[in-house]
Amino acid sequence: MGKRVSGRGLVVCRVRFGVARDTCYYDGQCGMCQRTRRVLMALDWLGRLEFQDMTRVASGTLPVAMDVAMRGMPMRTRGGAVLVGFPAVRRALLQTPVGCAPALLLYVPGISHVATVVYRHLAENRARAGCAVGAHQS
Secondary structure, eight states: OEEEEOTTSOEEEEOOOSOOOEEEEEOTTOHHHHHHHHHHHHHOTTOOEEEEETTTSOTTOSSSOHHHHTTSOEEEOTTSOEEESHHHHHHHHHTSTTTHHHHHHTTSHHHHHHHHHHHHHHHHTGGGGTOOGGGGOO
């Protein structure tokens, strides 16, 4: 079992069962991406998610090209599947005890469509939310 101290002085316990985890790649230079990572980490009581800053990983580690990764959060599932954007966030929520019920609702066709459109809009306009998307493209 791993422990970490949160910024508020609370000890958060994470259970590690030695099983493979889903890996979420986030833009460590993006405020919105960092907030999303922090929320998912807070919900991930069972330690099913791993987070890697995609701007700091070794070349060839990302499961998709960097330009694709910059348009939506990439995830490599423990089974080897690759998800990008809304499907990755939905899967990440599904792995958490608290996010599981809302994540299941995100599979309902109408809700899924609206959530996909909202996610795409937020991802495309994240530069206005405190991120400099163009600074990472190489």
